[in-house]
Amino acid sequence: MKASALDSQRPWVWKTILSAVAVTLTVTQLWRVDHGAGVGKLSTIIIMMSGTSIAVWALWREYSRVGKMRGVEQAHSQFLAAAETSLDGFGLFESVRDEAGRILDFRVLYVNANIERLVGQSRSELLGKTLCTVTPMKASGSLFGRFCRVVATGESLNEEFPVSTANIKASWLQIQVVKLGDGLAITFSDISGAKETQERYEHLAEFTDSVFQNAPFSIVTTDTQGMITAMNSEAEKLTGYRREELVGKASLTRLHDERELLGRAVAIDSAATLEEYGFEVLTAGAAVGEMEEQEWTLIRRDGARTPINLAVRAVTTPSGQVSGFVSIAFDITDRRQMMEYVTHLATHDQLTGLTGRALLQDKTVQTVELARRYGTKVAVFVIDLDHFKRINDSLGHTAGDQILIEAAQRLSRSVRSTDVVARVGGDEFVVVMPDITTVDDVEQCAANLVARLAPEISIEGHLVHVTASVGVCIYPDFASDAKHLLKRADSAMYAAKENGRNQFQIFSESMLKETAERLTMEHALRHALGNKELSMHYQPQISLTTGRVTGMEALLRWTHPRLGSISPSQFIPLAEETGLIVPIGEWAFMTACCEGKALRDELDMDLTVSINLSPRQFQQKNLVHVIEHSLSKSGLSPDKLQIEITENMLMVNSEHVLDKLQRMRELGVRISIDDFGTGFCSFSYLLEYQVDRLKIDQSFVKKAGTDANAAAVVRTIIAMSHGLNIKVVAEGVETDEQMRFLLRRKCDEAQGNFIAKPVSQAEFCEVVRRYANNPSAPESEPVSGLVR
Numbered sequence: 191m192k193a194s195a196l197d198s199q200r201p202w203v204w205k206t207i208l209s210a211v212a213v214t215l216t217v218t219q220l221w222r223v224d225h226g227a228g229v230g231k232l233s234t235i236i237i238m239m240s241g242t243s244i245a246v247w248a249l250w251r252e253y254s255r256v257g258k259m260r261g262v263e264q265a266h267s268q269f270l271a272a273a274e275t276s277l278d279g280f281g282l283f284e285s286v287r288d289e290a291g292r293i294l295d296f297r298v299l300y301v302n303a304n305i306e307r308l309v310g311q312s313r314s315e316l317l318g319k320t321l322c323t324v325t326p327m328k329a330s331g332s333l334f335g336r337f338c339r340v341v342a343t344g345e346s347l348n349e350e351f352p353v354s355t356a357n358i359k360a361s362w363l364q365i366q367v368v369k370l371g372d373g374l375a376i377t378f379s380d381i382s383g384a385k386e387t388q389e390r391y392e393h394l395a396e397f398t399d400s401v402f403q404n405a406p407f408s409i410v411t412t413d414t415q416g417m418i419t420a421m422n423s424e425a426e427k428l429t430g431y432r433r434e435e436l437v438g439k440a441s442l443t444r445l446h447d448e449r450e451l452l453g454r455a456v457a458i459d460s461a462a463t464l465e466e467y468g469f470e471v472l473t474a475g476a477a478v479g480e481m482e483e484q485e486w487t488l489i490r491r492d493g494a495r496t497p498i499n500l501a502v503r504a505v506t507t508p509s510g511q512v513s514g515f516v517s518i519a520f521d522i523t524d525r526r527q528m529m530e531y532v533t534h535l536a537t538h539d540q541l542t543g544l545t546g547r548a549l550l551q552d553k554t555v556q557t558v559e560l561a562r563r564y565g566t567k568v569a570v571f572v573i574d575l576d577h578f579k580r581i582n583d584s585l586g587h588t589a590g591d592q593i594l595i596e597a598a599q600r601l602s603r604s605v606r607s608t609d610v611v612a613r614v615g616g617d618e619f620v621v622v623m624p625d626i627t628t629v630d631d632v633e634q635c636a637a638n639l640v641a642r643l644a645p646e647i648s649i650e651g652h653l654v655h656v657t658a659s660v661g662v663c664i665y666p667d668f669a670s671d672a673k674h675l676l677k678r679a680d681s682a683m684y685a686a687k688e689n690g691r692n693q694f695q696i697f698s699e700s701m702l703k704e705t706a707e708r709l710t711m712e713h714a715l716r717h718a719l720g721n722k723e724l725s726m727h728y729q730p731q732i733s734l735t736t737g738r739v740t741g742m743e744a745l746l747r748w749t750h751p752r753l754g755s756i757s758p759s760q761f762i763p764l765a766e767e768t769g770l771i772v773p774i775g776e777w778a779f780m781t782a783c784c785e786g787k788a789l790r791d792e793l794d795m796d797l798t799v800s801i802n803l804s805p806r807q808f809q810q811k812n813l814v815h816v817i818e819h820s821l822s823k824s825g826l827s828p829d830k831l832q833i834e835i836t837e838n839m840l841m842v843n844s845e846h847v848l849d850k851l852q853r854m855r856e857l858g859v860r861i862s863i864d865d866f867g868t869g870f871c872s873f874s875y876l877l878e879y880q881v882d883r884l885k886i887d888q889s890f891v892k893k894a895g896t897d898a899n900a901a902a903v904v905r906t907i908i909a910m911s912h913g914l915n916i917k918v919v920a921e922g923v924e925t926d927e928q929m930r931f932l933l934r935r936k937c938d939e940a941q942g943n944f945i946a947k948p949v950s951q952a953e954f955c956e957v958v959r960r961y962a963n964n965p966s967a968p969e970s971e972p973v974s975g976l977v978r
């Protein structure tokens with residue numbers, strides 16, 4: 191009997207067949223219904239159809255018609271519900287056999303909606319067709335053979351395979367094939383997504399492995415206890431171990447210096463042991479989620495020590511548990527060497543290779559700290575080459591450099607290797623000697639340094655004689671810390687210079703007193719302006735041709751209520767060092783311009799006003815503006831203002847100086863060179879800077895009458911200045927003899943106590959008037975007929 195005939199005659203029969211299948215599939219449940227409900231009985235018969243196909247006849251024998259129908263429908267709907275709600279494709283197939291009973295194909299008996307979606311055909315198109323016609327399966331293929339085997343043996347089949355057929359909407363399928371009567375129940379699961387994810391993971395794993403293996407730095411992984419679990423080829427190269435020697439056999443600490451590990455462990459916990467803390471020291475930061483990166487010493491297989499940079503990171507599970515560590519390392523030998531080189535460059539003088547200023551300070555601090563701890567003494571020697579600038583200027587910088595190198599070598603050879611020898615400025619060196627026992631030792635060392643530097647140096651065929659002035663200070667005798675030690679040794683060096691150079695001076699009790707006095711004075715000077723303790727005095731300058739007063743030099747005066755009158759030669763250098771000269775100088779400029787203008791007006795004379803400008807003031811950025819402001823506020827004509835600078839100031843920074851002088855000249859102001867003859871200024875500078883006047887230093891004027899050399903200097907200065915059309919003023923004229931000499935030499939102007947001492951603004955008019963009435967009656971000794 192054909193199924194279609196059955197269907198038309200007894201509609202419930204087809205349902206019953208399906209129900210039978212359902213019974214087989216969900217046998218437990220329906221069997222329970224059968225017995226539990228006790229309403230009917232199920233019988234199944236296998237029917238051969240024309241020898242070509244097999245069908246299943248399932249008969250549900252009811253005890254009552256209503257019960258029978260209800261049971262069938264219930265089983266049917268349960269099957270459909272199960273099959274249709276399945277997330278997979280599901281189908282039933284009956285074997286199609288030939289006469290000899292061989293399976294030729296499998297006919298589609300049932301497919302669920304997911305199969306329709308999967309193959310893109312409707313159920314009505316599929317039902318009754320065979321597997322080989324609706325799928326790319328071949329009856330000759332191996333899969334077909336395995337299907338037949340399921341039918342023959344009853345052993346289920348579970349397979350995954352890629353799909354490349356266009357009409358099947360999956361790239362990977364998993365099939366579960368079970369025997370069902372003389373046919374198959376097949377579940378098709380679309381595992382394309384899972385496969386893609388799996389492939390991605392496989393790719394990722396492959397990529398990660400490739401990165402791991404080919405990384406240009408050493409990677410070692412460990413478990414949480416430090417046991418090495420993997421290492422890449424770079425790690426093999428860096429450590430010298432093969433991975434078989436370490437992986438699963440050794441802890442990461444095997445590659446580290448035990449003392450270094452213990453040292454760092456003890457820094458965290460003083461009772462630390464290597465066993466307990468060794469690995470923890472390496473991973474302390476990583477274990478709390480940080481990227482631990484530190485420099486360590488790696489111990490290679492052959493025992494060689496290599497500095498490495500080690501970055502350790504924890505590997506965590508999705509729940510956040512640390513499951514191990516990854517340590518990435520690279521050799522930093524080159525970097526270390528480079529750093530050492532750069533540090534050396536930064537901390538040492540390039541010319542001489544000696545310690546530089548910053549490092550000297552650190553080393554002095556350390557030395558003093560050690561001396562404090564062990565109760566020893568430290569001596570600091572500040573060594574300054576005498577007249578080095580003059581040598582440098584006359585012989586050139588290359589020769590100057592050679593002298594400095596030779597001096598550095600001589601100094602290094604004169605001290606112990608543990609002493610620090612530093613170059614801290616152009617021609618200034620410092621030696622720090624620890625473990626000094628007596629002051630006698632220090633004196634001997636200082637004398638030795640002076641003597642060692644004294645022999646002539648042969649430079650480019652010249653024999654150059656370079657001497658040095660050495661200042662020494664001893665810790666703890668005269669300084670309680672490194673800063674004061676260096677500062678006081680420096681003061682002692684200046685004292686040595688003042689005493690005549692080429693000698694040493696040890697900082698002493700009297701210098702300490704001077705220092706204390708200086709501090710008192712510094713404190714007082716800070717308040718001098720505010721307390722109106724400063725004033726200007728004026729000293730007349732006369733023409734040696736006409737005998738008339740031509741101008742005045744403004745000179746600062748400081749009268750402190752307790753300290754009394756303080757000389758400018760004391761407080762001006764202090765004001766320079768402390769920078770107080772800037773506000774004081776501004777005040778002096780303004781006061782001198784205003785008072786000078788008032789004196790000119792009161793005397794009704796064409797007088798010039800000379801004002802001193804010190805080196806620190808010259809660096810003042812707004813200096814030109816300060817001068818301009820003083821001129822405009824006072825009403826003094828710029829060409830009546832003479833600015834006095836020392837010759838050394840011209841030689842500091844030529845371009846910078848030239849620019850400032852140029853701007854002053856543009857204002858119309860005149861430039862005088864003060865104390866001429868004491869510095870190293872050549873006449874070419876005077877031309878370059880367009881100087882208006884030279885003031886011969888009083889030391890030459892003083893000796894001119896008695897000392898042939900001084901007289902020659904004065905003569906030369908006057909003659910050369912006149913040749914350059916520069917006026918010459920002699921300062922510090924004290925005697926009639928000096929005045930006669932200057933007159934004979936045709937000096938243009940003179941200034942000095944012989945003519946008139948500096949006086950206050952109030953007294954100045956009186957002094958000038960008295961002088962005008964009686965020019966041959968100077969203050970000190972009256973000399974007549976000198977000045978005309």
Ligand SMILES: Nc1nc2c(ncn2[C@@H]2O[C@@H]3COP(=O)(O)O[C@H]4[C@@H](O)[C@H](n5cnc6c(=O)[nH]c(N)nc65)O[C@@H]4COP(=O)(O)O[C@H]3[C@H]2O)c(=O)[nH]1
Pocket residue numbers: 729744745746757758759762775778801802803804807834864865888921922923924941942943944948
């Ligand atoms: N022995 C002797 N000395 C004489 C004679 N005639 C004048 N003097 C002194 O010689 C110094 C001349 O000033 P200077 O060389 O510019 O040297 C000045 C100058 O460099 C500086 N100074 C003075 N006032 C100022 C100022 O307002 N600003 C700046 N920056 N420096 C100033 O202080 C230095 C010293 O000033 P003073 O003590 O006033 O000393 C003055 C003056 O009083 C004399 O016949 N015999």
